[in-house]
Amino acid sequence: MCPASHINDLLKEPVLDLDVEVRGWVHRTRSSGKIVFDVLRDATGIIQVTIKKGNLPDMEFESAQMSHIESSVIVRGRMFKDDRAPGGYEIRASSFTLVGTSAPYPITEYQSEELLLDNRHLWIRSREQTAIMKVKASLMKGARDWLNSNEFYEVTPPIFTQNACEGGVTLFKLKYFDDQAFLSQSAQMYLEALIFSLEKVYAITPSFRAEKSRTTRHLTEFWHLELEEAWTDSKLNMEIQENLVSAMVAKAVEERSEELKLLGRDVADLKEIVPPFKRVTYAQMIDRLKQKEFEIEWGADLGAAEERAVTEDEKVPTFVTNFPRECKAFYMKEDPDDPKTVKCADLLAPEGYGEIIGGSERETDLAKLLERLEANNIPTEAYQWYLDLRKFGSVPHSGFGLGVERVVRWVCKLEHIRDAVPFPRTVARVYP
Ligand code: NSS
Numbered sequence: 001m002c003p004a005s006h007i008n009d010l011l012k013e014p015v016l017d018l019d020v021e022v023r024g025w026v027h028r029t030r031s032s033g034k035i036v037f038d039v040l041r042d043a044t045g046i047i048q049v050t051i052k053k054g055n056l057p058d059m060e061f062e063s064a065q066m067s068h069i070e071s072s073v074i075v076r077g078r079m080f081k082d083d084r085a086p087g088g089y090e091i092r093a094s095s096f097t098l099v100g101t102s103a104p105y106p107i108t109e110y111q112s113e114e115l116l117l118d119n120r121h122l123w124i125r126s127r128e129q130t131a132i133m134k135v136k137a138s139l140m141k142g143a144r145d146w147l148n149s150n151e152f153y154e155v156t157p158p159i160f161t162q163n164a165c166e167g168g169v170t171l172f173k174l175k176y177f178d179d180q181a182f183l184s185q186s187a188q189m190y191l192e193a194l195i196f197s198l199e200k201v202y203a204i205t206p207s208f209r210a211e212k213s214r215t216t217r218h219l220t221e222f223w224h225l226e227l228e229e230a231w232t233d234s235k236l237n238m239e240i241q242e243n244l245v246s247a248m249v250a251k252a253v254e255e256r257s258e259e260l261k262l263l264g265r266d267v268a269d270l271k272e273i274v275p276p277f278k279r280v281t282y283a284q285m286i287d288r289l290k291q292k293e294f295e296i297e298w299g300a301d302l303g304a305a306e307e308r309a310v311t312e313d314e315k316v317p318t319f320v321t322n323f324p325r326e327c328k329a330f331y332m333k334e335d336p337d338d339p340k341t342v343k344c345a346d347l348l349a350p351e352g353y354g355e356i357i358g359g360s361e362r363e364t365d366l367a368k369l370l371e372r373l374e375a376n377n378i379p380t381e382a383y384q385w386y387l388d389l390r391k392f393g394s395v396p397h398s399g400f401g402l403g404v405e406r407v408v409r410w411v412c413k414l415e416h417i418r419d420a421v422p423f424p425r426t427v428a429r430v431y432p
Contacts, residue, residue, distance in 0.1 A: 022042065028069070047085070048082065153202070170209040190203075242277045279318070312351060
């Protein structure tokens with residue numbers, strides 16, 4: 001018996017003189033008495049299969065007639081060229097095995113968004129969702145390849161924590177035996193501790209934010225790629241980010257151009273994502289927004305509408321640097337050249353997709369850190385270990401956090417971030 005092949009391998013190198021075998025799921029089916037036309041899908045692609053009475057045992061033909069959408073099947077037969085078939089070939093079956101029957105499939109062509117979300121465990125089989133997951137896997141592979149070849153160590157920070165890295169408002173609290181803990185919003189503080197042994201570290205972990213806002217770019221659980229590096233200032237930090245993001249996008253282009261096309265993304269746009277990215281200061285951004293008739297003054301944070309307005313015509317990402325101290329977290333280093341601002345950068349994706357990375361040089365001055373904690377009304381007990389890092393051989397260092405689903409949303413041109421993750425967690429949903 002021939003071993004089973006993956007559909008795309010057969011379409012790339014058709015085998016015409018031998019029987020082939022494919023295993024997969026019925027994607028579409030129609031039947032006209034003596035002949036069943038199926039389109040089968042596996043993880044790699046789709047292929048048309050014709051099952052004709054008389055070419056295989058009757059019982060197998062009856063199985064084919066009974067196979068509804070999403071039944072799992074094994075088909076053996078010969079490949080023939082057929083220009084009308086997807087991929088240009090079809091398999092004429094000499095054997096058909098129904099492996100798993102399928103109940104009437106609840107998802108048909110036109111469905112409400114709610115029904116698709118309720119049936120997410122089934123909807124992830126769709127070609128669009130499958131394409132997104134493949135692009136995401138390639139983006140993450142591109143990231144790991146770049147990080148590993150640039151000698152960053154992958155580390156494993158905890159998820160249970162007692163520290164609010166990004167402020168208390170969006171913490172998920174939980175009972176931790178007789179104590180209280182939170183789900184991590186960011187691994188940053190632990191990565192800062194780890195640079196003293198490893199210098200260059202990164203982690204890819206879930207982060208949790210109890211964001212009440214129902215927006216197209218907020219999840220309550222997202223995948224966070226965070227990096228921290230010793231002896232690195234804000235300028236070098238941005239160079240690392242633009243190289244990393246470019247390597248991620250290049251890997252997706254290299255491996256997933258078909259999927260990107262299916263998602264409506266022109267790969268030519270992505271080929272333009274190469275360093276250097278644009279750089280503007282927060283103050284310049286405020287001026288630009290004023291020119292665009294926004295009522296905004298120095299000191300206000302930038303929201304989705306502001307980010308969109310200044311990047312919708314851009315082709316490459318833009319760093320926005322030097323935010324006012326009050327807009328940003330306590331750990332960011334004051335800029336000695338402009339002390340009302342901090343040495344930070346948000347990276348905004350082009351085409352209006354908004355922030356994909358938040359990063360900064362870290363404050364190393366213990367007195368300033370204590371002052372900032374106090375100004376933000378943050379009790380210091382839980383931060384003693386973090387403050388220790390400034391007492392035992394402190395060094396200049398910087399880092400950032402990249403929201404993986406934010407990058408997927410931009411690269412795949414998705415309207416909503418929930419489609420960048422197979423099982424989205426939002427204010428409104430933790431099922432399935
Ligand atoms: O809050 S951040 O801007 N920054 C931090 O958490 C730093 N402590 C990271 C660091 O320096 N190690 O979040 C970083 C990124 C942000 O730019 C988004 O891309 C993403 O994390 N992010 C989110 N993605 C999806 N949903 C939500 N709610 C979300 N919040 C942040």
